[in-house]
Amino acid sequence: xxxFAGNMINIGLSYGLHWQSLSPLAFxxxxxxxxxxxxxxxxxxxxxxxxATLSLVFLSKENKTARRHWLMALVALLFINVQTLAxxxxxxxxxxxxxxxxxxxxxxxxxxxFFHWIRVVVAIVAVVQxxxxxxxxxxxx
Numbered sequence: 001x002x003x004f005a006g007n008m009i010n011i012g013l014s015y016g017l018h019w020q021s022l023s024p025l026a027f028x029x030x031x032x033x034x035x036x037x038x039x040x041x042x043x044x045x046x047x048x049x050x051x052a053t054l055s056l057v058f059l060s061k062e063n064k065t066a067r068r069h070w071l072m073a074l075v076a077l078l079f080i081n082v083q084t085l086a087x088x089x090x091x092x093x094x095x096x097x098x099x100x101x102x103x104x105x106x107x108x109x110x111x112x113x114f115f116h117w118i119r120v121v122v123a124i125v126a127v128v129q130x131x132x133x134x135x136x137x138x139x140x141x
Contacts (some may be wrong), residue, residue: 001049001052001053001073001077001123001126001127001130002127003045003049004042004045004046004049004123005120005123005124005126005127006045007041007042007045008042008116008119008120008123009120011038011042011116012113012116012117012120015034015038016113016116018030019031019034019109020109020110020113024099024100024101024102024105027095027105027109028095028096028099031092031095031096032096035092035095035096046077046080046081049077049126050074050077050078050081053070053073053074053077053126053130054074056070056133057070057071057074060133060137063136063137065136066133066134066136066137067133069129069130069132069133069136070129070130070133072125072126072129073125073126073127073129073130073133076122076123076125076126076129077123077126079122080119080122080123080126083115083118083119083122084119087115088112088115088116088119091108091111091112094108095108095109095112
């Protein structure tokens with residue numbers, strides 16, 4: 001989970017800032033290369049975190065406090081998945097296929113980054129909840 005949060009921070013601070021510095025044509029060319037390369041690390045860090053957290057919700061049924069924190073982490077990861085599938089993925093595909101005016105592109109990219117930082121905050125919340133869950137699980141075992 002922390003690896004996913006770190007990956008999201010990296011995307012925002014490196015790629016996001018880089019993309020904002022580019023002209024619309026250069027952004028599109030860069031994004032067409034960058035986006036597929038970002039999928040692997042994002043999936044490789046999010047999916048194991050999601051499935052492990054889901055498993056831990058069920059495995060911690062004896063410890064209600066730990067389970068509550070695992071459940072909060074799971075809800076955070078679910079939120080991230082829904083936001084990504086409903087907003088970021090379609091916009092990512094649009095960035096690769098649709099030509100936007102400079103104004104539209106800047107607005108869409110700024111919106112993408114704004115909502116990306118929401119994903120980062122929610123990922124950090126998930127990490128904190130997982131740490132608390134581990135602590136509660138350890139204390140009671």
